[in-house]
Amino acid sequence: MMKFSLRSFVCAVLLALLLPAVGYGQDLIKEQSFGKDDSIVLDFALPVDQVAAAKVSNYTVFEENDPDIRLAIKSADVLQGGSQVVLNFAEPLNTTQAHIVQITNLADDRLTTRVSKSYLAYLFSILISALLINNFVFTKYLGLCVFFGTSKRKSTAKGMGVVFTIVMVVSACMSWFFYQYFLIPYDLNFLQILVFIGLVSLTVQAVDTVLRKVNPVLFNSFGVYLVLVIANCVIIAVPLIVANNNYNIFETIMLSLGAGGGFLLALYLMSSVSERLALAKIPPSFKGLPVAFIVAGQFAMAFLGFSGLQIF
Known part of the structure; x- marks a missing residue:
């Protein structure tokens, strides 16, 4: 009975340590939407590293139908203390098409989200x-x-x-x-x-x-x-x-x-x-x-x- 309790305690501690990291990676992006004609707005559930979030190289964006064509990102503006990032593009976006945003260096795993209109x-x-x-x-x-x-x-x-x-x-x-x-x-x-x-x-x-x-x-x-x-x-x-x-x-x-x-x-x-x-x-x-x-x-x-x- 004691062994079972100790094992349960160890498992509970490991889960308590690992679950936040898993949840942080999967549920970090709370909401995503098109901003103006040339921007995408990403809202995060928790504040992220502002230095990493401001690096354009951490983002990869392309239209869902054309994954081989990467869209040029002009800047990444970090707002609300790291809870929101606005990606500004060099050219207007085709908002009639769904876009895929891939983010690195903000979580343990690469984050991928889909941006589209209703x-x-x-x-x-x-x-x-x-x-x-x-x-x-x-x-x-x-x-x-x-x-x-x-x-x-x-x-x-x-x-x-x-x-x-x-x-x-x-x-x-x-x-x-x-x-x-x-x-x-x-x-x-x-x-x-x-x-x-x-x-x-x-x-x-x-x-x-x-x-x-x-x-x-x-x-x-x-x-x-x-x-x-x-x-x-x-x-x-x-x-x-x-x-x-x-x-x-x-x-x-x-x-x-x-x-x-x-x-x-x-x-x-x-x-x-x-x-x-x-x-x-x-x-x-x-x-x-x-x-x-x-x-x-x-x-x-x-x-x-x-x-x-x-x-x-």
């Missing part, structure tokens, strides 16, 4: 980017034929915007499915434009049939512009961006919703101005399409104010 925040940033920051009409100048043709009245503009959004979401999801499970596995990437146009035309035909039965007045107000949706550059741009960035299904839905919502916003803004311009005294040489181009240019300049906006 995935929900990332999805929301895709939505806001397509809706405002990179609006397909006012910043990329896509879909102008339908934009100028259906933005004379609010009712028509709202209807076309909703139709565009529906077609964009459905066609983008179908394009993502075919691209991931047919084009990539069978090395048919060169057919992506033909496949995407075919899927868009199938979606537009389905919407055409439904609108003809459900709302004939709205269908007649679209005229030839509903057919133009099939080969519209906005509709085709979304699946091409999805394929180029290798988005998953959730990111695809956010991009298509943002692009469709941005087109709806552009149509509604333009139709609101067009209804007022119809009652205004405009020189004959500016009536019609010329003044529409002037107004669209002013909207485009206004949307430049969203450039560089970061929500998260």
